[in-house]
Amino acid sequence: MSYDLAIVxxxxxxxxxxxxxxxxxxxxxxxxxxxxxxxxxxxAVESASGDPALAxxxxxxxxxxxxSFRGVTTIAYRPSSTLWxxxxxxxxxxxxxxGASSELAARRxxxxxxxxxxxxxxxxWTLPGVMSAGAAQILLKTAGAVPQxxxxxxxxxxxxxLLAVQLLRAGVGPLTLLETGAGGALWDAFRAGGLWTGxxxxxxxxxxxxxxxxxxxxxxxxxxxxxxxxxxxxxxxxWHGGSLPCDTLLLHEGVIPSTHITxxxxxxxxWDARQLCWRPRLDPWGATSHPNVAVAxxxxxxxxxxxxxxxxxxxxxxxxxxxxxxxxxxxxxxxxAPRISLRSALxxxxxxxxxxxxAPTVLAxxxxxxxxxxxxxxGGQIREAARLGATxxxxxxxxxxxGMGPCQxxxxxxxxxxxxxxxxxxxxxxxxxxxxxxxFKPMTVGELAREPQDAAA
Amino acid sequence: MFRxxxxxxxxxxxxLVDVYVAGAVVRVPEGASAAAAVLLSGAxxxxxxxVSGAPRLPYCMIGICFDCxxxxxxxxxRQACLVPVAxxxxxxxxxxxxxxxxxxxxxxxx
Numbered sequence: 001m002s003y004d005l006a007i008v009x010x011x012x013x014x015x016x017x018x019x020x021x022x023x024x025x026x027x028x029x030x031x032x033x034x035x036x037x038x039x040x041x042x043x044a045v046e047s048a049s050g051d052p053a054l055a056x057x058x059x060x061x062x063x064x065x066x067x068s069f070r071g072v073t074t075i076a077y078r079p080s081s082t083l084w085x086x087x088x089x090x091x092x093x094x095x096x097x098x099g100a101s102s103e104l105a106a107r108r109x110x111x112x113x114x115x116x117x118x119x120x121x122x123x124x125w126t127l128p129g130v131m132s133a134g135a136a137q138i139l140l141k142t143a144g145a146v147p148q149x150x151x152x153x154x155x156x157x158x159x160x161x162l163l164a165v166q167l168l169r170a171g172v173g174p175l176t177l178l179e180t181g182a183g184g185a186l187w188d189a190f191r192a193g194g195l196w197t198g199x200x201x202x203x204x205x206x207x208x209x210x211x212x213x214x215x216x217x218x219x220x221x222x223x224x225x226x227x228x229x230x231x232x233x234x235x236x237x238x239w240h241g242g243s244l245p246c247d248t249l250l251l252h253e254g255v256i257p258s259t260h261i262t263x264x265x266x267x268x269x270x271w272d273a274r275q276l277c278w279r280p281r282l283d284p285w286g287a288t289s290h291p292n293v294a295v296a297x298x299x300x301x302x303x304x305x306x307x308x309x310x311x312x313x314x315x316x317x318x319x320x321x322x323x324x325x326x327x328x329x330x331x332x333x334x335x336x337a338p339r340i341s342l343r344s345a346l347x348x349x350x351x352x353x354x355x356x357x358x359a360p361t362v363l364a365x366x367x368x369x370x371x372x373x374x375x376x377x378x379g380g381q382i383r384e385a386a387r388l389g390a391t392x393x394x395x396x397x398x399x400x401x402x403g404m405g406p407c408q409x410x411x412x413x414x415x416x417x418x419x420x421x422x423x424x425x426x427x428x429x430x431x432x433x434x435x436x437x438x439x440f441k442p443m444t445v446g447e448l449a450r451e452p453q454d455a456a457a
Numbered sequence: 458m459f460r461x462x463x464x465x466x467x468x469x470x471x472x473l474v475d476v477y478v479a480g481a482v483v484r485v486p487e488g489a490s491a492a493a494a495v496l497l498s499g500a501x502x503x504x505x506x507x508v509s510g511a512p513r514l515p516y517c518m519i520g521i522c523f524d525c526x527x528x529x530x531x532x533x534x535r536q537a538c539l540v541p542v543a544x545x546x547x548x549x550x551x552x553x554x555x556x557x558x559x560x561x562x563x564x565x566x567x
Binding site: 033034035036040044047048049050051052053080082116117126128129130131132134135138139140142143144145146147148149170171232233247258373374375376405406407410411441442444 | 458459460461462464465466467470485486487488489490493496497501502506508509511512513514515516517518519520521522523524526532534536538539541
């Protein structure tokens with residue numbers, strides 16, 4: 001099958017891009033790893049529509065966007081489909097679905113693969129009962145499920161407050177938020193400006209904080225040196241100056257672009273020193289350093305779902321121009337509205353990025369802390385490898401197997417690089433990043449060998 | 458351990474699916490993942506690691522961390538957070554490293 005535009009990911013950016021590109025006359029396919037559209041932010045919004053705990057933006061905006069996407073029946077939507085290889089020069093996409101692999105072709109590819117939560121390597125973070133805050137939210141969205149017993153959210157960022165409100169509405173308690181932000185971050189954030197333009201988004205945040213406190217959220221501020229303790233399951237969380245018993249510990253230090261595929265393609269990336277993450281280098285349309293590949297949404301830099309919708313539309317408009325459906329003047333005219341909404345959606349980012357600036361310690365875990373969860377490699381082992389001469393994460397992988405496990409370095413890659421940079425006194429650019437290779441997700445030989453028709457038979 | 462909230466899926470969306478986690482039946486909402494079924498079952502671990510044998514449960518639930526690897530309907534090393542439940546699905550925790558099997562279809566040694 002051949003298309004003008006193949007979109008990878010059916011979150012806000014992918015859905016908005018597909019709707020826009022179809023309206024501009026392109027033939028479009030959308031691949032998505034999940035069984036239903038929405039991405040992570042609007043995950044399972046169609047089946048969760050009766051849940052009072054999720055009332056608000058999730059159900060309203062997410063429900064509307066998903067319904068619009070479903071309404072465009074000419075989009076070739078492929079749910080439960082994982083991209084495992086992409087040849088950008090020829091536009092060949094290899095996709096596994098239903099236990100078999102198949103190939104598609106596209107003249108242009110838009111990666112709308114979104115964000116992941118920043119890994120939070122603290123002592124004890126591999127214990128059962130410790131998970132990311134986003135994971136608990138996914139359980140709420142997909143299964144209506146909530147953690148039992150004492151629950152602690154530890155970290156910082158808007159998601160901590162949103163999740164706290166949703167869990168409290170769902171009857172979770174006692175619930176405590178251990179905020180890790182640095183003292184003085186608020187004043188630094190005010191100096192970033194953008195508060196007037198971003199007043200609608202700011203109001204949303206203030207309302208969340210108020211509702212969380214009204215519903216009984218306990219908040220401890222200025223928390224550092226977190227560690228989880230327990231035998232075969234987390235039993236307590238400790239920090240500098242305090243501790244609490246807990247049955248579930250939910251960690252969150254913000255979200256970062258998911259760069260696994262953009263790295264595997266060898267695209268240019270820039271280190272974001274404020275957000276401590278890599279992002280693919282994009283032009284104002286989302287075009288990458290490869291002429292056939294674009295990126296939209298949080299995968300190109302964290303902006304939230306409204307920015308993702310706008311950047312998805314811009315990338316679709318640019319695709320229509322590059323494929324001969326729009327001249328430059330028509331492209332620019334069509335882009336005016338999404339450019340305004342992108343600017344509005346990003347207006348509060350300078351404030352948020354300073355308020356929730358990640359502590360440098362997220363890239364410098366203690367020696368006894370596991371960094372590579374798959375191969376159980378500690379910070380101390382990685383520092384030692386760097387002292388022995390490993391110059392980057394690809395060398396550390398050969399020394400220690402860090403990044404060689406099933407997650408292919410998605411969790412540890414940036415932390416490993418951060419530790420090497422610390423020991424060698426080098427910059428993150430000098431140390432570099434892991435170079436993932438296809439298959440982007442592990443697959444069985446059976447999936448590789450089986451033709452789709454065999455699987456159907 | 459996680460619990461279901463019946464009010465989260467009012468009728469007519471209250472469809473439930475029975476699956477097996479380590480042999481025990483668990484009732485989970487349609488559309489939830491095998492990883493969610495494990496967390497709802499109260500199982501102490503979805504796997505023990507190949508390196509140290511430490512217990513793990515799902516960590517990220519979005520297909521990034523691979524801590525939810527499990528044997529699902531006889532296929533090992535599947536990302537349980539990406540597999541939607543189906544009636545009668547069998548989800549088995551994985552214990553440590555996989556043993557080499559002498560014959561492709563030979564039953565697992567007791």
